[in-house]
Amino acid sequence: MTDTNKAYAGETGSLPTYQAAVDWINGLIPFGIRPGLHRIEALMERLGNPHRRLKFIHVAGTNGKGSTCAFLTSVLVKAGYDVGTFTSPYITKFTNRFQYNGQDIEEETLLALANELQPHVEAIAETELGSPTMFEVSTALAILYYAKVTYPDYVVWETGLGGRLDVTNIVFPVLSIITNIGHDHMDRLGDTLEKVAEEKAGIIKPGVPVVSAATQPEVIDVLKRVAAEKKSSLYLIGEHFGEEPREVTEEEQTFRFQGLFRSIDPIRITLSGAHQRTNAAVAVMALETLRQYNALVVDDEVLRAGMEEASWPGRLELVQRDPRILLDGAHNPEGAEMLAKTLKSTYTYEKLHVVMGMVENKNHRDTFKHILPIVDTLILTEPDYRMAMDVQQLADIVQQLRQDMGAERPFELVVEKDWKQALQTLQQITGSNELGVVTGTLYLIADARARLLYNSDSEKGW
Structure with a gap:
C-alpha cells in the first residue's frame, strides 16, 4: 500500500x-x-x-x-x-x-x-x-x-x-x-x-x-x-x-x-x-x-x-479551549436536535452562547425550536455565501418563535451581520466555565474554523 x-x-x-x-x-x-x-x-x-x-x-x-x-x-x-x-x-x-x-x-x-x-x-x-x-x-x-x-x-x-x-x-x-x-x-x-x-x-x-x-x-x-x-x-x-x-x-x-x-x-x-x-x-x-x-x-x-x-472536522469539534469553542454544522432540524441533546447530555457549562448563520432553503423555524430552549445568548449572523439567509429575517423568525413558545428560558438575542464580528463577540462573552458554539450552515463553519485555527490555506464552498 x-x-x-x-x-x-x-x-x-x-x-x-x-x-x-x-x-x-x-x-x-x-x-x-x-x-x-x-x-x-x-x-x-x-x-x-x-x-x-x-x-x-x-x-x-x-x-x-x-x-x-x-x-x-x-x-x-x-x-x-x-x-x-x-x-x-x-x-x-x-x-x-x-x-x-x-x-x-x-x-x-x-x-x-x-x-x-x-x-x-x-x-x-x-x-x-x-x-x-x-x-x-x-x-x-x-x-x-x-x-x-x-x-x-x-x-x-x-x-x-x-x-x-x-x-x-x-x-x-x-x-x-x-x-x-x-x-x-x-x-x-x-x-x-x-x-x-x-x-x-x-x-x-x-x-x-x-x-x-x-x-x-x-x-x-x-x-x-x-x-x-x-x-x-x-x-x-x-x-x-x-x-x-x-x-x-x-x-x-x-x-x-x-x-x-x-x-x-x-x-x-x-x-x-x-x-x-x-x-x-x-x-x-x-x-x-x-x-x-x-x-x-x-x-x-x-x-x-x-x-x-477517525475524525471529521466541523462536527462537535472543539477548536478552542480557553474559552471553549465548539463547531457543529447543524444545518437542519435533525442536526439541531442532535446538537441540543449532546450539549445537554455530554457537556458541562454554566452558560451556553451560540452563533448561528443559515442559508435560505432550510427549515429555519424547526431548527431554531431545538436551539432556543437551551441558549443563554444567541448571536445571529450571515455566512459569507451567495445563498445566505438575511440576518434580520432570521431575527424575525426567532422573535416570532420566542412569542409562540413562550420561551422556556430568557436569552439574549444579538444580531450581527458580520460573521467575523459575531465570532469575536462569542469569544469575548464566553467565560471560563461557559461554552461557546458556532452552528448552522457548513459555509459558516468553514470560515469560523479557518479563523479560529489561523488556517490561511482555507478556501470554502461546494
Missing part, C-alpha cells in the same frame, strides 16, 4: 494553474443543481466509462454521511487497503473532496484532470443536454482520479443531494449505506418523509446489500419495499444491528456493537454525541457486511484503532 499521494501529469490544456482549474469548476455553479444522470453518463461515455472499474461504497442520508465515510475510510486504510474518499461540501480546501488514503489530491493532479475534462465538458455543453454542472464535473474528476491515477481497492462515495437522481448514482456499488432520513432539501426531494425516502432509496441496486440507520416506520416501509424489489439484503439498526453505550465523556465515548453476525466490545470513538455512535455502528455493520459478501479482511484490533482515530 502507498501512503503518499500520486501526482498525475496529463496533457496540458487551457487551464494554466490549480487556481484556474478550481475557478473553472466553480464557474459552473450558475448552472445549478440539475437532477438527472444524462450529462454525467455522456461525460463517462466520452471517457471510456472509467467508473466501471472501481468498487464503490455508496453513502446517502440526511445527516451523518460525512462521519460514516470518515469511520469507513479510517478503518479500511488502517487495515492496509487503498481507499478513495469523495465527500461534499469541503470544510477547508477544494482538494479535501478528493482523498486517497486520507490525503488530499495534489494540486497538480487536479489541474491535469481538469484539463483532461474541460474539452469534453465544453463539447457536451454544445449539445441539447446543456453544460454539465459544477457537481457533475467534480464527480467526473473524482472518478478519473481513482480510475486513472490512484487505483484504490475501495472508493467511499458520498451522495451530493438525494440519491435516485444524484450524479453519484451513476456507479454500481458493492455496498449501499443510507445513514438516516429527515426533513432536509424537501424543496427538491419531496414534501413528506416517504417521498424523501423514495429518493434516498434510489441508490439501492439489484442484489447489492444495504445498511441503514433509518428508524421512522414510514421510512423503513419504503426501504424494505425497494430492497425487496431489487432483491437486496437490507440491514436495519434496531433490527439487525445496534450499539449500547459504555462510557461517555466530552473527549471520547465507548460502546458495544451488536451485529447480526457477531458482537464487538468495546469500540472507542472520539466524535461526540449519541448520533455519532449510530454512525459508527453503521460503519461497523457496513464492514461486517463486506466481510460476509466480499471477503473483506479487517482484524478486530485494526478495526478498533481505525474507529478511534
Whole structure:
C-alpha cells in the first residue's frame, strides 16, 4: 500500500494553474443543481466509462454521511487497503473532496484532470443536454482520479443531494449505506418523509446489500419495499444491528456493537454525541457486511484503532479551549436536535452562547425550536455565501418563535451581520466555565474554523 499521494501529469490544456482549474469548476455553479444522470453518463461515455472499474461504497442520508465515510475510510486504510474518499461540501480546501488514503489530491493532479475534462465538458455543453454542472464535473474528476491515477481497492462515495437522481448514482456499488432520513432539501426531494425516502432509496441496486440507520416506520416501509424489489439484503439498526453505550465523556465515548453476525466490545470513538455512535455502528455493520459478501479482511484490533482515530472536522469539534469553542454544522432540524441533546447530555457549562448563520432553503423555524430552549445568548449572523439567509429575517423568525413558545428560558438575542464580528463577540462573552458554539450552515463553519485555527490555506464552498 502507498501512503503518499500520486501526482498525475496529463496533457496540458487551457487551464494554466490549480487556481484556474478550481475557478473553472466553480464557474459552473450558475448552472445549478440539475437532477438527472444524462450529462454525467455522456461525460463517462466520452471517457471510456472509467467508473466501471472501481468498487464503490455508496453513502446517502440526511445527516451523518460525512462521519460514516470518515469511520469507513479510517478503518479500511488502517487495515492496509487503498481507499478513495469523495465527500461534499469541503470544510477547508477544494482538494479535501478528493482523498486517497486520507490525503488530499495534489494540486497538480487536479489541474491535469481538469484539463483532461474541460474539452469534453465544453463539447457536451454544445449539445441539447446543456453544460454539465459544477457537481457533475467534480464527480467526473473524482472518478478519473481513482480510475486513472490512484487505483484504490475501495472508493467511499458520498451522495451530493438525494440519491435516485444524484450524479453519484451513476456507479454500481458493492455496498449501499443510507445513514438516516429527515426533513432536509424537501424543496427538491419531496414534501413528506416517504417521498424523501423514495429518493434516498434510489441508490439501492439489484442484489447489492444495504445498511441503514433509518428508524421512522414510514421510512423503513419504503426501504424494505425497494430492497425487496431489487432483491437486496437490507440491514436495519434496531433490527439487525445496534450499539449500547459504555462510557461517555466530552473527549471520547465507548460502546458495544451488536451485529447480526457477531458482537464487538468495546469500540472507542472520539466524535461526540449519541448520533455519532449510530454512525459508527453503521460503519461497523457496513464492514461486517463486506466481510460476509466480499471477503473483506479487517482484524478486530485494526478495526478498533481505525474507529478511534477517525475524525471529521466541523462536527462537535472543539477548536478552542480557553474559552471553549465548539463547531457543529447543524444545518437542519435533525442536526439541531442532535446538537441540543449532546450539549445537554455530554457537556458541562454554566452558560451556553451560540452563533448561528443559515442559508435560505432550510427549515429555519424547526431548527431554531431545538436551539432556543437551551441558549443563554444567541448571536445571529450571515455566512459569507451567495445563498445566505438575511440576518434580520432570521431575527424575525426567532422573535416570532420566542412569542409562540413562550420561551422556556430568557436569552439574549444579538444580531450581527458580520460573521467575523459575531465570532469575536462569542469569544469575548464566553467565560471560563461557559461554552461557546458556532452552528448552522457548513459555509459558516468553514470560515469560523479557518479563523479560529489561523488556517490561511482555507478556501470554502461546494
